[in-house]
Amino acid sequence: MQSDTDDIEGQSAPKGGQKVRLKTLADLDRRTTAARVVFELRDSLAADLGGKANLSVMKLELIDGVACLGAMLKDAAANYLEGKPIDIKEFMALTNAQRRLLADLG
Secondary structure (H helix, E strand, C coil): CCCCCCCECCECCCCCCCCCCCCCHHHCCCCCHHHHHHHHHHHHHHHHCCCHHHCCHHHHHHHHHHHHHHHHHHHHHHHHHCCCCCCHHHHHHHHHHHHHHHHHHC
């Protein structure tokens, strides 16, 4: 069995006994454009599905994933439209991941 300090996908654990601090969407500064895009999409999706109070934790988690992917896709699309190079394979992978999560949401 792997220990918590083993490398995970090429990233090493903190050195010197440092603790890993996991961030959540709640930790984000809502003034950034990226955060605003994520929260607006998240709130719109939740409203479309009957409101946060009526959704399961599972659906709320899927919505967070969809919203984050949506922000990443919007950023890549804006870069492309400005004439900047984008990784089309990454763009398509993000698109497919978002589509699958949206299908899971119904």
